[in-house]
Amino acid sequence: MRPTAVIFDLDGVLVDSEQLWDRIRRDVVAEFGGQWADGATEVMMGMSTPEWSRYLVEDLGADLSADAAAESVIDRMAQRYETQPPLLPDAAETVTEIARWCPVAIASSAPARIIQTFLDVADLAGTVRYAVSSEQVGAGKPAPDVYLDAARGLGVDAAECVAVEDSGNGLRAAVAAGMTVFAVPNPHFPPAEHALRDVHRVLGALAELPGAVRALT
Structure with a gap:
């Protein structure tokens, strides 16, 4: 070929960045009253933004909308990329x-x-x-x-x-x-x-x- x-x-x-995504998502879930679950990291690998943001809210219990969860995580990731890629x-x-x-x-x-x-x-x-x-x-x-x-x-x-x-x-x-x-x-x-x-x-x-x-x- x-x-x-x-x-x-x-x-x-x-x-x-996999560890960084994981750490930031864990922080957002904890800050908004959710509970991290065993295997959650592996489940979300490959998910699109709408998919993993819904997972943070619906499966892990973060008390905010899926859109707000996505915005919070992505904002923190973007800041890290801009300052320390x-x-x-x-x-x-x-x-x-x-x-x-x-x-x-x-x-x-x-x-x-x-x-x-x-x-x-x-x-x-x-x-x-x-x-x-x-x-x-x-x-x-x-x-x-x-x-x-x-x-x-x-x-x-x-x-x-x-x-x-x-x-x-x-x-x-x-x-x-x-x-x-x-x-x-x-x-x-x-x-x-x-x-x-x-x-x-x-x-x-x-x-x-x-x-x-x-x-x-």
Whole structure:
């Protein structure tokens, strides 16, 4: 297979933000009278903003509207990105290198505001050709919608794309979209073994990606 595009997840792949999302959501739930539940972190991985904000209210009992819960969490995340962006090692360099010979996109469960803030602080706004949030396509991961939209946004066939993911729900979404999937497991929230069964290859670090993609051609 000769890939025509590479589509990156954001959280856990390009930014070390999974723990930050988790901490901020826990703070919001506690501040508004809710109760965190075992497994809540894993359940929300890949959810779109409308999905996880409803979960904070309806399942964890935060005493505010879903819209207000989303606004509170996203505002705090945006402040952290603007003051101390949690870029992972080699993230910007890897995207830039691949973009020299292959169009790249971002397909993320992060809100569009957070994706744009990342692109600005990482100086990648002119490099990433298309970026989409699952909140813009209706269904979050593990549904394939956000990956299929990213392929359409680049004007390529999903089956000719490489997807780069870290979480179980993200891996399932990319596989369901029919893409060749590279896993870069998040050490803090590693995917279950069964989620890795259908991926093309598991990488030890993001810096390995350019060579791995080139090996497909």
